[in-house]
Amino acid sequence: MTKVDKRIKEIQQRIGLIWEDKKEEIEKQAQGKNLELQEIVSRKVGKGKNQHRILEGDNLLGLQILKKAKEKFDLIYIDPPYNTGNKDFKYNDSFIDKEDQFRHSKWMSFMYKRLCIAKELMHSKSAIFISIDDAEQARLKLLCDGIFGSDNFVAQFIRKNKGGSGHDSKQIAVEFDYMLCYARDINKLELKKEKVDTGSDPKYRYKDSHLDKRGKYYLRDLDYKGSYSKSLDYPILTSDGNEIYPGGALGKPNTWRWSKEKLEWGIKNDFIVFKKRASGWKVYIKQYEFVDNLDRKRERKLPQRALIDFSNAKGSTELKRILQQDIFSFPKPVGLLKYVIGLIESKNTKVLDFFAGSGTTMQACMEVNEQDQGNRSCTLITNNENKICEEVTYERNRRIIEGFTNSNGKKVNGLKNNQLSYYQIQLK
Ligand SMILES: C[S@@+](CC[C@H](N)C(=O)[O-])C[C@H]1O[C@@H](n2cnc3c(N)ncnc32)[C@H](O)[C@@H]1O
Numbered sequence: 473m474t475k476v477d478k479r480i481k482e483i484q485q486r487i488g489l490i491w492e493d494k495k496e497e498i499e500k501q502a503q504g505k506n507l508e509l510q511e512i513v514s515r516k517v518g519k520g521k522n523q524h525r526i527l528e529g530d531n532l533l534g535l536q537i538l539k540k541a542k543e544k545f546d547l548i549y550i551d552p553p554y555n556t557g558n559k560d561f562k563y564n565d566s567f568i569d570k571e572d573q574f575r576h577s578k579w580m581s582f583m584y585k586r587l588c589i590a591k592e593l594m595h596s597k598s599a600i601f602i603s604i605d606d607a608e609q610a611r612l613k614l615l616c617d618g619i620f621g622s623d624n625f626v627a628q629f630i631r632k633n634k635g636g637s638g639h640d641s642k643q644i645a646v647e648f649d650y651m652l653c654y655a656r657d658i659n660k661l662e663l664k665k666e667k668v669d670t671g672s673d674p675k676y677r678y679k680d681s682h683l684d685k686r687g688k689y690y691l692r693d694l695d696y697k698g699s700y701s702k703s704l705d706y707p708i709l710t711s712d713g714n715e716i717y718p719g720g721a722l723g724k725p726n727t728w729r730w731s732k733e734k735l736e737w738g739i740k741n742d743f744i745v746f747k748k749r750a751s752g753w754k755v756y757i758k759q760y761e762f763v764d765n766l767d768r769k770r771e772r773k774l775p776q777r778a779l780i781d782f783s784n785a786k787g788s789t790e791l792k793r794i795l796q797q798d799i800f801s802f803p804k805p806v807g808l809l810k811y812v813i814g815l816i817e818s819k820n821t822k823v824l825d826f827f828a829g830s831g832t833t834m835q836a837c838m839e840v841n842e843q844d845q846g847n848r849s850c851t852l853i854t855n856n857e858n859k860i861c862e863e864v865t866y867e868r869n870r871r872i873i874e875g876f877t878n879s880n881g882k883k884v885n886g887l888k889n890n891q892l893s894y895y896q897i898q899l900k
Pocket of ligand 1 (some may be wrong): 529530531532551552553554562802803804805826827828829830831832833853854855857860
């Protein structure tokens with residue numbers, strides 16, 4: 473058994489799922505040959521500072537070239553064939569249909585090889601996002617757990633991709649697909665959080681003399697029913713000489729949220745409010761807009777939500793607007809890719825998409841750069857089946873850089889900060 477076979481077996485045993493692992497035609501063709509990138513100089517576009525490239529050819533070879541060049545990417549997004557059985561997945565030059573009993577096994581083998589190399593193109597702070605639907609979501613999740621490690625699972629985004637009528641399913645209208653996200657190292661990944669606009673949050677409704685520095689506040693019960701700790705269960709003396717306990721009495725299950733020392737600090741620094749209610753005394757923490765519970769300045773931020781809404785119809789309209797014809801089915805909406813790119817804090821993100829299709833990811837990358845004056849770069853790999861790479865992937869992004877007249881006859885300015893190079897993957 474070779475080292476590679478051993479590795480597959482070990483992963484298969486770990487995740488409890490097996491698939492056939494045969495050499496693909498493209499691997500056989502590549503055996504004993506050199507892999508090269510041949511630039512098509514006539515397709516160079518733009519003179520801007522942000523450099524992007526399209527690699528035309530099989531992504532297994534393209535990924536191997538990037539690996540050999542020791543390239544690393546901060547963000548990888550892919551939208552592989554969903555393997556629905558409706559002529560969307562080609563394996564060894566033939567479409568895999570619903571009758572193929574090994575269709576899932578072939579898809580797993582295809583994805584396994586590519587994802588293993590993708591992992592090597594990530595550094596410790598990188599993330600990978602993979603679009604998928606119900607046809608392969610379950611298998612992809614297990615496969616990624618095996619390759620990236622289940623500890624590095626970040627989230628499974630649920631994307632509302634359509635609405636209204638025209639549902640595919642006979643039983644239940646499914647209007648969602650998914651996007652799995654894995655970190656190369658969950659402890660190092662730092663996805664951007666969403667700033668909370670406390671100004672328009674009605675929760676912050678009280679004002680006091682600290683308004684300028686601390687902002688408005690809301691009241692949070694000091695009394696807390698969670699894991700019990702004896703040290704947080706102590707009496708508090710009220711202004712009329714009463715002693716009160718969390719939950720009304722000493723003992724489980726209630727405690728105060730703050731220790732005795734912290735409470736004393738809170739009272740001294742006006743972070744605590746006592747209120748006499750009909751049921752007795754209550755103690756509250758003032759939760760301010762602009763400072764934390766130690767009076768340190770803070771910006772309120774929340775993690776992004778995994779429920780997203782970017783319609784497929786929008787993706788098709790956007791592409792048609794640029795190319796003036798409907799020649800690519802189901803491009804992802806640019807907004808989805810801008811959202812994904814925006815999850816990475818840096819403005820210098822190196823982005824890779826190796827199932828690029830119509831090249832939505834590159835357009836999104838250039839548009840995000842335009843919005844925040846960023847320097848992100850994008851590498852796309854995609855095959856040239858039906859001349860997609862030349863006539864859609866390249867043509868779309870050429871027009872985005874050079875400017876174009878859209879399907880409504882309106883002139884759209886080019887994004888001049890960019891330049892694009894085009895390469896063919898060759899076996900020599
Ligand atoms: C689902 S589409 C991606 C659509 C893309 N996200 C967009 O917004 O346009 C997948 C693309 O990957 C291409 N593809 C499939 N297998 C490939 C392979 N082995 N190497 C390179 N490209 C491949 C397909 O031809 C197709 O264009």
